[in-house]
Amino acid sequence: LGKDIVHYTTLPSTQTKANQLAQEGCSHGTVVIADKQETGRGRMNRKWYSNNDAGIWLSIVLRPKVVPNQAPQFTLLVAIAIAELIEEELELTPSLKWPNDVLINHKKVAGILTEMQGEQDQINYMVVGIGLNVNHQQDMFESEIQQLASSFKIEAGKTFSKIELIQSLLQRLEQAYQDYFINGFSSVKNKWERYGYLINQEVTYTNANQKKQGIIKGIQSDGALLIETKMKQIEPIYSAEINW
Numbered sequence: 190l191g192k193d194i195v196h197y198t199t200l201p202s203t204q205t206k207a208n209q210l211a212q213e214g215c216s217h218g219t220v221v222i223a224d225k226q227e228t229g230r231g232r233m234n235r236k237w238y239s240n241n242d243a244g245i246w247l248s249i250v251l252r253p254k255v256v257p258n259q260a261p262q263f264t265l266l267v268a269i270a271i272a273e274l275i276e277e278e279l280e281l282t283p284s285l286k287w288p289n290d291v292l293i294n295h296k297k298v299a300g301i302l303t304e305m306q307g308e309q310d311q312i313n314y315m316v317v318g319i320g321l322n323v324n325h326q327q328d329m330f331e332s333e334i335q336q337l338a339s340s341f342k343i344e345a346g347k348t349f350s351k352i353e354l355i356q357s358l359l360q361r362l363e364q365a366y367q368d369y370f371i372n373g374f375s376s377v378k379n380k381w382e383r384y385g386y387l388i389n390q391e392v393t394y395t396n397a398n399q400k401k402q403g404i405i406k407g408i409q410s411d412g413a414l415l416i417e418t419k420m421k422q423i424e425p426i427y428s429a430e431i432n433w
């Protein structure tokens with residue numbers, strides 16, 4: 190990963206650019222980085238505030254031989270790599286809120302957006318977007334997310350070198366990616382559960398437009414979140430918003 194890195198000072202979104210490069214046939218592992226994004230996007234069509242150079246905003250083009258169902262596993266794989274990076278560099282233990290949030294002290298410091306293109310039997314490419322709030326001060330976050338967001342700097346009390354973090358992150362991702370194809374998802378599952386947020390706690394979640402309650406039990410071997418319902422049944426959830 191990262192043999193081909195394209196760097197821009199400003200882009201609308203590295204995600205959009207990476208999708209475009211992928212369609213034009215760029216190689217596996219191409220990384221698109223922008224200092225600032227004018228229209229960064231998050232999951233569920235949300236805005237991702239990134240019109241500043243305090244964070245790391247990058248997207249990676251992957252061309253794994255997998256079926257579309259496996260794509261969510263890559264989000265979890267990337268989340269773990271970010272969690273390990275934080276643990277080592279900040280000496281703090283982060284939590285992973287399924288499917289794509291990385292939290293420190295209950296506040297979001299990173300998000301992952303996985304998009305893909307392809308057929309039922311094999312994906313053509315995948316674009317994994319990573320946003321890390323690195324050197325933000327609290328007042329740099331928009332009022333909407335002021336209470337929910339934090340940064341490495343706020344949590345660790347020091348400024349970080351973005352370039353060093355990027356290098357370390359890409360190495361970790363490369364390793365995690367290789368491990369996935371050697372060992373499968375099972376090793377990912379155990380690691381994820383080590384950082385899993387709200388495990389064994391009761392949460393409210395929205396699934397297929399319905400608000401439900403249940404207890405988070407962990408993840409299934411395919412990456413689905415396991416929730417124990419009121420009827421004491423364990424249900425795999427493939428897409429939901431978790432609240433608490």
Ligand code: BTN
Binds near residue numbers: 289
């Ligand atoms: C989320 O938490 O909803 C996902 C946030 C993903 C943000 C990153 S920043 C780099 C890449 N480009 C984008 O426009 N979004 C992703």
